[in-house]
Amino acid sequence: MPVVKPASTWTSGSLKELKTNLQQEKGAVVKVYRGNIMTVHVPTVAEYQRVCWEFATDNYDIGFGVYFDWSPITNYAITVHISESSDDEDEEEQEELANVADVEKGCKVTVNTNLGEILPMYRQDSHHAVQGGSHEFPGEGTYLLKFDNSYSLWRNKTLYYRVYYSN
Template sequence: MSVIVRKNSSNDERSVNPAATANNQTSGLNGVASDDADTKEIWDLLPLPDLYSTVVEIYRKVKDQIKMDYHNRVLLLAYYKQEKYGSYGPEKDTNTGYFDLVGSDRRKKWKGLGNLSKEDAQREFIKLFEIVSGGKLKEWINQKLEEKRMQEQIRIFQMVQKKIDNGEIPIHLLQAAGANLRSILSSTNNGDVADGGANIQSVSELLKRVETSNGGTAVLAASLWCKPNAAREFIEQIKDGKETRLVVGRGETVTVRVGTSDDAFAIFWEFVTENYDIGFGLSFIPEPSDPDEVSTEYELLPVTRRDCSVDIVMGNHQYHTKGTYLLKFDNSYSLLRSKVVYYKVYYHKPTL
């Protein structure tokens, strides 16, 4: 028996009847006001504050390389000032000199924004820059995100190297990984992604296998893989089940809580979406041995966006103690779309 908990943008949590969830959609964040059709897909890439900061980074890098008329350049600067300082005031604009014509025009635009909110200033900056970019902004954002992902892979690579050198990764886990990590590390050109991206990913997966312990209770990391091009077949097989369909509203996170089974030793899960991606993460809360003991939540898989409208995302985890799994379906980054998830959870029992 699973329990479903919804969490929307206002941090309101509530238990939900799975059968009722199948046919009812719960709204989370309101959509972005007055979006242009060409920019709608951009809002799903990141939460608004992160999206804005990413777009500003891109703007600073390409502003001198793209054609931008004077009016739009000044207006972008005005939106930037409004977002950073709020409504115009002389005390906030001390750097504009008497002969600074650009600064004077920017000040007029800034004044004209009135009491425009910080969030609306962010949105207007993004929408205007999308127009100025000639429709290339989404591509630039994805390139920036990929760049950051590679930087994170290199960071993980360096962390594993340090842990191995310091003897912090137990030898039995290195053996269980089925790979000579020192060979992988030495063959990857100091984390050069172009030549060693696959090896960095292998190292990243190994790091996730390192166990943590609390009072002698070992919690091993989970496994995750995909079954290609099988999503439509999966939906047809399970679509009639009452507890297999989940609607995750826009701006919402839904957590499915599943307890361990006494006569099994592993839990498995599979899920797909009707369309688009969904964030997914997995945590485990061991059952305390002492009723007065505070429960500890272990993050087995961090919440990460998964493209699962074509492939089935599958995974498992072996447990050695009683507890509760938290399967987290995250749509908090999407301001415009709800996501329909089909999933199933089952146990693996020992063979007699």
């Protein structure tokens, strides 16, 4: 895999404004249930040069990371996938997962060899400030923007987000 430039990130105090605007957009406000990870798949497109994101939450933080899948694009639509945790997992499996993907420490381990890390998974104070960022396309592939609530045993998170392309 080629060397990938780092992402640009920023925060903004316009939390209320972003939430108000996104409440008007279909699908821009979602609930990420306790124990779940929501992944937004964003394919690169020839008309643009970068992907941009902004998000905020109500009352609590959420984990966030950005990855790039170098596999050939099979679907040019932006799609959302939810990974649900299983209450039936035994303790050994849970301990293994905790060691592999610790949101507190950031996650450097990837299983898919076509997957590159753009922004490691960390908990973001998105309930205090809008979290934003952008990344210049490193080539053809699909961005995976992950909103991680797997560390939360009790709280669902209301997520306000937008993803868009730019030049």
